[in-house]
Structures are given as structure tokens and as C-alpha cells.
Amino acid sequence: MSGNKKAKAWDFLDRVGGMAQNPFKALADVQTRPDLPQAVLVVFLTLLARALSFSMEAQAPDPSTAVPQKILSVLISGFFFWIALSWAWHLLSRFFKKEGRYDTLLCLLGWSTIVYWPMPLFALMKTLAPSLGWFAGGFLFSIKAGFLVLAWKSLVINYGWSSAKGWALLFFPLILFAALLVSAAAFFALSLLSGAFLFKVLF
């Protein structure tokens, strides 16, 4: 391993350790020295963990659905979600005249996803010991909540949002996204109903 690569590997390990020790401090370090390839690697490892958790038999009992395809789906949609969500937060911040770099936010959010790494362990626990489902479910919930906290911190340190506004901004695209989903579903249901109604009238 060349000196440069070795230094990068140590830096990566340092950051992983930092995220385990003091995540807020580690995020501040990421903000001062953003490294996109590192963030991509973290997101890739996270999505791998998520994809495997998703593929547990209790959640996907159909044996005819191939695991590689499930993993591929989660990987692609996960990367897309990471880029799109960061972009939404970045645009909103810029709209409110906040300074901050998009690539830095990508790095910060990428590193924030590290909280998902233990996910397969709890998904496995939930699958193998259903009686411990509430316990594993609690941990899975904490993981998701942990990610939101780190994402909030990322917005605060990258754009200088106050704590309260950071929370508001954090949920704004998620609410928007949920609203879009709900309206799309409502539109779809309406079109089905009107289609069925028209069909009844016409035929």
C-alpha cells in the first residue's frame, strides 16, 4: 500500500472511530475536511447493511425473488435518496440565503448514515427470535432517530442554522416528500374510482 493510500485508510479508520466516540465532533471534522469518496464508501456500506436487513426472510419470504436484485434495488434507490435529499436541503438552505457547500453536506449526511451499520444485527435478531422483536424494533427505531439527529447536526454545522430552524428544515423535505406520496396515492385512487365510475356509466 502506498503512503498516500495508507494515510487515507488510517484517516478513514480514525473517522469511523470518531463517529463511535463523539459523533458531533467527528461531523465537525468532516465539515472542515470533506472527502466525497470516503462518504460514498460509508453510504455504500450502509446500503449494503440495509439491503441485507431488508432481505431477511421474515421481511421477504418469497424465495423466487432474487437476493442480488433486492440488494441492487436498495443500493440504487439509496444512493438516489441520499443525493436527492441532500439536494433538497441544500436548495432550501440556499433559498433562505444560507451559505454552505453541497458536496460538504453530501459528506456529512454520508457519514451520518454510519448509524445504520448495526441494522442487520437487529434485523437478524428480529427474524431468528420473534419474541425479542420489541427489543430489536426499539433498537431499529433508535437507529433511525440517531440518523435524524446526525442529519440535523449536519444542517446546523454546514449552513449555520439555529437548532430549532435546523429541525424545521430537517423535516420540511420529508413532509413534502410524504405529502407528494400521499397526493400521488390519492390521485391514483381517484383515477381508479373515476375510471371505474366512467366504466359503469359507459358500459
Add this chain to the structure above:
Amino acid sequence: MTRRRLGLLVLLLYLFTLGVAAWFVVGRSGTVRAAAPSAKEAIAVVELQGPITFSMGGIGGMDVNRTVRRLRALRERRDVKAVLLRINSPGGSVAAVQEIHQEILSLRESGKSVIASVEDVAASGGYYIAAASDKIVANPGSLTGSIGVIFQLGNMQGLMKKIGVRVESVVSGDKKDAGSPFRPLTREERRLFQDIVNEAYEQFFRAVAEGRKIPEERLRPLADGRIFIGTQAKEAGLVDELGNFETALRVAKETAGITAERPALIDVAPSWERFFDFFTEAVAPAKRLPLNWPTPQKMRFEYVWE
């Protein structure tokens, strides 16, 4: 502990967790076993999901041509000893159903065993296809049967009158616009369509009688369009065994004389298709949509359970 050591520990723990999860997922997955191309004895799984028509595009429904190509390709594969059809379909248009039916018969002629495994529904055209296989396995609660033909016509005369529109047809022969939605059927036209329905029904009836080896006098009372739940269908001889996918696999192994304890399973759907299914199934459970969906191309003869 230094940050670096902690980082290494976290990474190792992550890799260990990932490894255990991967081992668990891969070990439990039937399809990953399928990835072994060197297997000498394999069972191919072909999914027949949704309405069966030649319709172009749209979400849901199966692409008949693609299914036929796949079945044809399986004929050439020496490692494939049996083909397991996973059917979940209320049927479809007459010719589309017959296209697949014929391909299954050719598959059997080529020496492969074909087993139909019914999911929720294999009714009408879905059952027509199943009847071509060596054996049919259905869940006790699966719906099947519905041996019959349906041809529906809309009549928009009342509506057109309300909105003050009249459609005039200029035709080369008096039967050219038979079935037009802008006027009622004449008695002669009704007889014409009835003859076609009767002929399509006889084709269906013969296919089931020959495929299932059920004497005509015993099948005729069952072939009045009624559906059967799995247990009733077993009793009536329309299915051979009650059970799930695993049961169908066992039946496939027995029928094809496969000796391997765990033969490779081949999922014939390519990866990209599975990938897109992921999205299409997310936006609409369209493969479960009934055939009486409002569509301008509704006028066709169908083996369908409505």
C-alpha cells in the same frame, strides 16, 4: 482506546454482522442456489402473473411473447429437467392463452416435466394454461376453474342520445360493424358471436379434458364457468395436489425423476426485469388488477374469470 483502534473494531464488527446476515440471507434463498450454472439437474421457475393478453405496454399483465420466448429457450437447456409455472392469473384473451398453452405442450414433448403451482388464482385462461402441465399443485384456498368464455360489448347508445351525438357507419358488409357500441346487437349478430364463444369454449373444454384426462361426461357439469376453491378443485380432479411452492418443488422433483437433494432453481426472469418490477409493483399492484379494467380495447373474446 485510540480512535483508530476503535474505528478498526467498529469496522470489524460491521463486517462480521454483514457476513452473518449475508450467510443467513443467502442460505435461506432459493434463488441464490439457482445461481449455480454447473448444476446438472435444475428446475426452472417461470412466473405467469396477471392478465394474459397481447396488449402492448402498460403496467401489469404479462408479456405473452416474452413468456413464450422463455419457455422456448428452456426447451434447449439440458440442465433443466422440470419447469415450475407459478401461476397467479384470472386468465386473458383466447389467443394469448393458447399461445402459452401450446408452448407448454411443446416443452413437455421435449422431455421436460411441467408443474403448475397456483398462487391466489389460476382461473379461466390461467387454468387453461395450468391444464397443459403434468401436474397441478394449488393451495387449499387458491381459486381455480372458471372454464368458460366471455365476450362483453358496451352499448353507448343511451349516452350518445343524451349528449346529442349520432354515429353513422358506412360498411362494406352488414356484419362489418357487428358489435358496434352505437347500436344494439341484431339477433343474427348475437348468434354469430354466440357461435364464436361456443367454439372458443369447446377448444377450452377439449384442452382441459385432454390435459387432465377427465372424461367428457364428468367434466361437462364442472365446466359451466364456476370457480373452485383449492380443496373443491382437488376433489373434482382439477388439481392433483394441495400445497405451496415447496410442495410444487417436491412434485416437480418426483415427476422429473430428479435425484439431487437440492436441485438448482433457475429464475428465468432476468435481473433488470426484477429490478423494474420492484418499482412497478410499488406504484400499483397492477398485476392483481382484474381484466374488467376500463379499456378501449375491451372488445375481445376472453377466457377470464370476472
